[in-house]
Amino acid sequence: xxxxxxxxxxxxxxxxxxxxxxxxxxxxxxxxxxxxxxxxxxxxxxxxxxxxxxxxxxxxxxxxxxxxxxxxxxxxxxxxxxxxxxxxxxxxxxxxxxxxxxxxxxxxxxxxxxxxxxxxxxxxxxxxxxxxxxxxxxxxxxxxxxxxxxxxxxxxxxxxxxxxxxxxxxxxxxxxxxxxxxxxxxxxxxxxxxxxxxxxxxxxxxxxxxxxxxxxxxxxxxxxxxxxxxxxxxxxxxxxxxxxxxxxxxxxxxxxxxxxxxxxxxxxxxxxxxxxxxxxxxxxxxxxxxxxxxxxxxxxxxxxxxxxxxxxxxxxxxxxxxxxxxxxxxxxxxxxxxxxxxxxxxxxxxxxxxxxxxxxxxxxx
Numbered sequence: 624x625x626x627x628x629x630x631x632x633x634x635x636x637x638x639x640x641x642x643x644x645x646x647x648x649x650x651x652x653x654x655x656x657x658x659x660x661x662x663x664x665x666x667x668x669x670x671x672x673x674x675x676x677x678x679x680x681x682x683x684x685x686x687x688x689x690x691x692x693x694x695x696x697x698x699x700x701x702x703x704x705x706x707x708x709x710x711x712x713x714x715x716x717x718x719x720x721x722x723x724x725x726x727x728x729x730x731x732x733x734x735x736x737x738x739x740x741x742x743x744x745x746x747x748x749x750x751x752x753x754x755x756x757x758x759x760x761x762x763x764x765x766x767x768x769x770x771x772x773x774x775x776x777x778x779x780x781x782x783x784x785x786x787x788x789x790x791x792x793x794x795x796x797x798x799x800x801x802x803x804x805x806x807x808x809x810x811x812x813x814x815x816x817x818x819x820x821x822x823x824x825x826x827x828x829x830x831x832x833x834x835x836x837x838x839x840x841x842x843x844x845x846x847x848x849x850x851x852x853x854x855x856x857x858x859x860x861x862x863x864x865x866x867x868x869x870x871x872x873x874x875x876x877x878x879x880x881x882x883x884x885x886x887x888x889x890x891x892x893x894x895x896x897x898x899x900x901x902x903x904x905x906x907x908x909x910x911x912x913x914x915x916x917x918x919x920x921x922x923x924x925x926x927x928x929x930x931x932x933x934x935x936x937x938x939x940x941x942x943x944x945x946x947x948x949x950x951x952x953x954x955x956x957x958x959x960x961x962x963x964x965x966x967x968x969x970x971x972x973x974x975x976x977x978x979x980x981x982x983x984x985x986x987x988x
Contacts, residue, residue, distance in 0.1 A: 677820070681937040687929070693938050719722040746779055748812055749805045753796035755866035759895065762796060771798075776812040777860060778810070780819045790977045791816065792851075794828035799868065804830060806838035806867055810845035817846045823957035824848045824977055825878070826891070831869060831877050843884040848980050849919075850881040851891040854912065857904035864898060864933065879915035887983075889918045889957070889976060895925040896944075899936040905947065918957045919976060922947050923965040939963065 679690060752768035753760075772778075783791050793812060798805040806829075813825050826849035832838035843850060854874045856864045861871040878890050892912055894905065905922075912920060920943060927935050944961045951959025958975045 650699055680940070687934075690935050690938060697955070711805045727791055745794055746782070748775060748779070748793055748795040748809055749798050750796060754799040755868060756795045757855075757865045757869065758933045759864055759898075759925060759928075761932065767800060768796070768798065771808050773802075775882050776808070776815040779812050780815040783816055783823060784819055788823065790824045790826070792828060793958075795830060797830040799833065802842070804832035804835065804838050804839040806832055806835075811839050813842075813847050819893075824980055826851055826976070828853065828891075833868065834873050834876060836880060839880045840884045843881045843888060844914075847888070847978060849889045849891055850878075850885075851893075852881075853878050853893040854908065855893070856895055856898055857900045857908045859904055860898055860900060864895075875911055875915050878912070878917055882916045885965045889980065890916060891919040891921075891976075892917055893923065894923040896939045896947075897925040897935050897937045898933065906950065909947075909950065909956075913954050913956065919955050920951050920959045920961075922951075922959070922961040924963040 669984060680693065681692060682688070749771055750768055752763045754766060754768060756764045769927075779793070793809070795805060795809060806941045809827065809829065813827060816823055816825055825847045827842060827843055827847045828851040831852060854871065855861070855869075858871040861869070862928065875890075878892060881888055882890055894908060896905070909920065924939055924944075925935060927933060941963060944963060944965075946957045948961035949962065957979065
């Protein structure tokens with residue numbers, strides 16, 4: 624009974640806090656409406672006549688041929704001085720990026736800075752070889768990847784400072800070969816970045832660490848600002864899409880545990896669409912994420928990286944992505960970035976989260 628009473632008090636307290644923050648969030652959203660929109664973060668040369676597209680968007684049962692890429696998913700080849708400069712710096716410091724390893728379609732836009740002129744990259748820690756083999760991911764796999772680079776935390780901090788970024792995303796491969804899953808190495812990188820520049824906002828897109836609470840705690844309390852861990856797909860498809868060691872319920876628990884250790888954290892996750900999920904399953908996934916307190920959500924189109932990986936079952940239209948964005952707002956996510964080329968790390972989303980975090984810090988001063 625005492626536990627139930629404490630729970631009721633906690634719930635009431637949370638509701639009061641939520642009420643206090645509502646006006647601030649509304650103010651931030653209003654500021655965003657006056658500033659850059661999602662359109663400002665995507666290439667201008669992408670076709671706008673997708674409503675008239677007559678190509679096939681969905682494979683029928685029993686069909687095995689690959690679908691043709693619709694016009695709204697076609698991107699330009701990465702070029703430009705900024706793109707080359709970022710690539711050169713990454714090579715000199717022996718750093719990997721998920722942008723390259725996962726063959727992200729936005730790499731040209733992000734590395735070159737787009738029309739906003741700010742170059743961004745998602746740095747992938749602990750090497751370019753993963754111990755898992757998810758059917759959607761093109762990152763190399765091995766049971767025994769090379770050892771960790773002890774200089775990587777410092778080199779990452781140097782790169783971040785060179786780029787002059789205000790928001791950086793760190794991610795990593797899974798390292799099940801390490802006793803702590805690499806959580807100490809990950810946390811040390813964040814601490815080094817913050818030591819060199821405490822004003823930089825750091826988002827960590829982390830593995831699940833096999834659900835180990837000590838590893839999750841090490842990350843949650845290392846000084847990061849955003850704790851991200853991707854659920855990737857709906858529960859029914861998880862066994863076919865992700866490595867057997869990556870469970871749907873385990874992902875939910877990781878996100879919940881991070882918030883338990885550090886209630887101030889903004890938590891974030893991502894869903895890929897086009898793998899054969901139903902609307903009801905996507906909606907249930909969104910509800911499950913809100914139930915464990917996830918704050919921010921991104922939804923994007925699954926793209927088959929190589930012929931060895933899962934085929935695209937369906938190309939989801941921009942209209943449907945907009946419907947999921949609206950549903951995210953209805954369910955209470957602080958921010959929902961939903962679009963064909965949206966990925967886990969997406970600059971429009973980062974712009975909102977940065978505004979939110981800075982507003983919180985200002986409010987505490």
